[in-house]
Amino acid sequence: MPNALYPVPPIPHGTEQKWTNWGGNQSCTPAFTVRPKTEQEVLDTVRFAIKEGLPVRAVGAGHSFTPLVQTGGILMDLEGLAGLTGTDTDKNRVRMYGGTRISDVGAPLWDKGLSLSNQGDIDKQAIAGAISTGTHGSGIDLGSFSSALRWAKIVNGHGEIVEVGEDQLRELKAAQVALGTLGIFLEVELQASPAYHIVEEITYPLWDDVERNWEENIRNNRHYSFIWCQEEGSAELYELPTPKGESMVNRTYTKKYRAANLDEATELSSVEGARKDRAYNIYAGGYMIPFHELEYYVPAEQGLEAVKAVQNLLQTTHKDQKYPLEVRWVKGDEGYISPFYKRDTTVLSVSGAPGTDYWPYLRDLDALLEDFDARPHWGKIHFMTRERMQRHFPEYDTFVQVRREFDPNGVFLNDHTRALVG
Ligand SMILES: Cc1cc2nc3c(=O)[nH]c(=O)nc-3n(C[C@H](O)[C@H](O)[C@H](O)COP(=O)(O)OP(=O)(O)OC[C@H]3O[C@@H](n4cnc5c(N)ncnc54)[C@H](O)[C@@H]3O)c2cc1C
Secondary structure, eight states, X not given: OHHHHSOOOSSOEEESOOEEXXXXXXXXXXXXXXXXXXHHHHHHHHHHHHHHTOOEEEESSOOOSSTTXXXXXXXXXXXXXXXEEEEETTTTEEEEETTOBGGGTHHHHHHTTEEOSOOOSOOOSBHHHXXXXXXXXXXXXXXXXXXXXXXXXXXXXXXXXXXXXXXOHHHHHHHHSOTTOSOEEXXXXXXXXXXXXXXXXXXXXXXXXXXXXHHHHHHHOSEXXXXXXXXXXXXXXXXXXXXXXXXXXXXEEEEEEEEEOOOTTTSOBOOTTSOEEEHHHHHOOOOSSOOEEEEEEEEXXXXXXXXXXXXXXHHTTTTTOOSOEEEEEEOOBOOTTOTTBTOOEEEEEEEEOTTSOOHHHHHHHHHHHHTTTOEEOTTSBOOOOHHHHHXXXXXXXXXXXXXXXXXXXXXXXXXHHHHHHO
């Protein structure tokens, strides 16, 4: 029984609780699972871990597909340390606890006249979890959650609380995407936007149309994204609505969002595919049926060529793969190991079916996109190694230096992160 090996941690905890991620492809049995509700409890737990020589990993909503959370030491679930802690409407800034779920931010932020500047396909993640992996939405002029990070309060591997802000750019750029390796993010400050509504437009153009209007759609929409279906049954794997009587083969589910300032008494709409609502209501949602996803990022100038190469792979060597191809865009940023580091990006996401051998497909895709200098989503399946990171991230060494300053003894490393950035 793991608990017998160690003294009792200084806060309420459970032992031998198996943890599993959303996708069901990662699990572990930590020695302790702790659920701190105060900053002091986080600090006490980290100090206990340092004293006992136990590693610590944080978990947000468990929506990553990679072994980021796994630990045999202390798993720290930060769901209890959640909620907004402040807003600055002059600078459009918001502060919140690291465990705050994105879905819980929209309404209280709206009451202060603010909205998150962009969101992804779902809003179930914890904010520190989303920041830690470079989680993003779509829009060539819109950065990831990580790029919006302006300040963070962190418990580091020395057992201290430290603050990182815009006056320490080196540390801030490391903190923007850190895979949980700098320490526990207690609280974060994000650049937000004045509150805005979204006018949604969902259409189902054929591929030729998408290709013909490629650049115009990217440039002329706040949010533009599409999901290309290779098979009739592909759309339903992502629970997508489809137009009645039309084949989805070689057709896309296309989303365009325009920001607006609507009169809530007269202009809102809940018509599916043409909703008009507060931004956070349009972004709300999650998936019900698990899938195992890989997501790679290529320079936006090469986006079309890369998409056609993946379509070709699906139509030739890997005809057995039914999950569609999602394509999005993200603005370049400054985070040292951010996949968008100094590069406007086209995002390509594919999935394998749980319980099947999708590895040959994903490995072929990895090899194919290496020719496009692809970088991975850290929270989705990838094949990155330290040697590849050194090639793909010009500031890799700076990140590792900062990480070692924050956590010289590797309290916050597990096998996966040690191999990448230890
Ligand atoms: C259905 C689904 C849809 C998705 N849609 C998108 C999308 O649209 N766009 C996109 O970019 N990604 C998307 N993702 C990926 C997801 O956003 C990322 O994997 C994200 O990191 C998950 O957030 P989480 O809160 O679940 O974090 P977890 O998976 O729990 O943790 C991720 C990392 O954050 C660290 N961490 C968590 N909390 C803290 C803390 N307080 N302090 C320090 N480190 C911490 C963990 O240690 C870990 O390293 C999706 C995933 C799923 C399953």
